[in-house]
Amino acid sequence: MKKILFYMVVLFAVVAEAGYIKESVAAHKKGEHKKVASIYQKACDDGKSSACYNLGVLYMGSKGIKKDPEKSIKYYKKACDGNFSSACYNLAMIYQAGAIAKKDIQNAIKLYQKACESNDGSACNNLGMIYANGIDIKKDQKKAVSYFKKSCNSFDNVGCSNLAYKYQHGEGVPKSYKQAYTLYKKSCGGGLAMACSNLGYLYEHGLGIKKSDKKASEHYKRACDGSYARACNNLAILYVNNKGVKKDLKKAQELFDKSCKLGLKTGCENSKLLKGDKS
Secondary structure, three states: OOOOOOOOOOOOOOOOOOOHHHHHHHHHHOOOHHHHHHHHHHHHHOOOHHHHHHHHHHHHHEOOEOOOHHHHHHHHHHHHHOOOHHHHHHHHHHHHHOOOOOOOHHHHHHHHHHHHHOOOHHHHHHHHHHHHHOOOOOOOHHHHHHHHHHHHHOOOHHHHHHHHHHHHHOOOOOOOHHHHHHHHHHHHHOOOHHHHHHHHHHHHHOOOOOOOHHHHHHHHHHHHHOOOHHHHHHHHHHHHHOOOOOOOHHHHHHHHHHHHHOOOHHHHHHHHHHHHOOO
């Protein structure tokens, strides 16, 4: 569920009104990578936190710029001190992972909290995951739920899905399939494959909603198309059992194989079983 951010940042999607952006974009299009860095450096020195953030991204690994994690951390810190929440988030990820800086979960939590307070939904979600799973700290499901709620309210689909899971299983909140259904539906509508799969499960078993194998198959298909392995496996089972879709063992085999290739051990096992029984 964790979002790996600093390799996925959209480099120029920051503070459109900043005067240096136009100049840096023009240099980037020309392939003048060192000039881009110098433009950011000047803007950062002039107190523009967004420029410091972009420098952090550049030094984490960008074409034409020598990777320098120490410089990246330095500029992320400067941007975070300037209340640029994405920099706080990236920095928290670095300290949580412990790959390029000494692992420091307490510092990561403080940084996530700062970003979360600025309504960064991903930061709130990661805090929820830390408390839900007891990552180097004591588990606290109520705290996890509170952060998942804030994440969901900040339009983070992963946070909504994680909150739905808590309601589905009654962890940190009273069990409520109806609430889980509502949240999974919201998250699935936002394009999160895992949420669509979980919504399919609720439809298949009639949890919080009227049982419907047809709707279960539709949601499993949507999730499987999004490369969510468990959904492919579950949809294959519906094809085997003639539920919600017409029985089709060939299609089931394809789906079990896809699930297996996506890394689901159960999918591999079911694939082998079906190959041995074509009745």
